[in-house]
Amino acid sequence: MSHQVALSFEDGVTRFVTCAEDQTVADASYRARINIPLDCRDGACGTCKAFCESGEYDGGTYIDDALSDAEAEEGFVLPCSMRPRSDLVLQIASTSAVAKTQAASYTGEVTRLDRLSPTTVALSLKIPDRDKLTFLPGQYVNIAVPGTDQTRSYSFSSAPGEDELSFLVKITPGGLMSDHLTGVAAVGDSVTFTGPLGSFFLRETARPALLLAGGTGLAPILAILRKLRDDAIERPIHLIYGVSTDDDLVELDAIEELAAQLPGLTWDYCVSDPGSSAPNKGYVMSLIQPEHLHEGDAAVYLCGPRRWSSRCVSTSPTPA
Known part of the structure; x- marks a missing residue:
């Protein structure tokens, strides 16, 4: 059985490789001519150390100097030793140029x-x-x-x-x-x-999610919701969509349709123009309620205008 492994590089480029369960991620990468950092190839040096954002895997064998128990517990892995048990997303500690690849x-x-x-x-x-x-x-x-x-x-x-x-x-x-x-x-x-x-993408987790979309920042949020729908995910999800004027409101029917297909999805929207005919006038943040944060256990995805600085935010600690 084979799995898709997403290699997310520091410069925002993501490359995908197909990796068999009896194959290491490093071997699959090199067969695809993607030269991720590598030296020893047997879990001894730690040069290839990466962070696994999502997915199941067998970490393989390695020495403590290459990867400590604490690092492994946090989600760090050695691609030269690990073998996938599902699709994976890995943060690779180098740029795509260093890996001699490109989008x-x-x-x-x-x-x-x-x-x-x-x-x-x-x-x-x-x-x-x-x-x-x-x-x-x-x-x-x-x-x-x-x-x-x-x-x-x-x-x-x-x-x-x-x-x-x-x-x-x-x-x-x-x-x-x-x-x-x-x-x-x-x-x-x-x-x-x-x-x-880009490194803004859906992480695989069962935690409740709060999705905040501003303007055409709704696009990646729709992609996330459609993926959750296709995977028949039932986790609690709340979407808040905000725009500047009534002219900017789009895809409300699409959101309504997704809400009918996703049992856990609730949503609301607002328009910042005081003269709007929308039921909620103001900004996205004004519609966030304590129950949407699930006492700090919610994964928060925010995407919008440049002043929002499009990014994915999780309320749990992630590596720098």
Whole structure:
């Protein structure tokens, strides 16, 4: 039996390798020509030490100088010794350049271009080699703006298992991608992107989750919810979605549909414009209630405008 192992590098690049249960993660990585840090190959030096964010594994044999019992208890592992027992996500203590790898590039076709509101466009693509693209819900890609040498970053709003790839794009007057999508782009156009990228993604855990989405930061949150739906997860989840104006509100029907499919999902939304017709006026943080935090045992995912600084936050300690 084989498992997918996500190697998350310090520069935001994520590469996926297929690893058999009788194979070490290091061997699988090198067979895929991804040179993660490695020296001894037998658990003696600790050069390859990584942190396992999620998944089950057999840690293998190694000496204490390479990995202490305390480190192993925290979730640190040695890829040269460990063997997967499920899909894994590993934090690799180096950049993709050091590992002599890079994010992959794909070329696809625009299948849908929907103006969801005056300020938001939904972009959908299909790529011929879809089986080669693996990503974690919450990650993003850099999409090339046709006719320029520029790229723009957009998070997947689709689940990793869907054939069609979807994104939410905030329309900014004068913006390169905004002007292209609203004035030039059409279904059937060719689009190139590079990825997946980013360390904002769903962690596998049974803990309750609080999801906070601002503006088109809703996209990666939708990807997370769709993945939870596809996996039939029933953990308690509360979503709070906030925007600046009524024009920015999108995908409410999609959220309602997900709430019907996910037994543990509750949600609310707000608009900061005082003149809004929304039932809640104000900011996302004003809607957080003590019960949403589950006495500090909730995994918190926050994604929104740059001033929010898009990131994933967990209330439990994680390695620096």
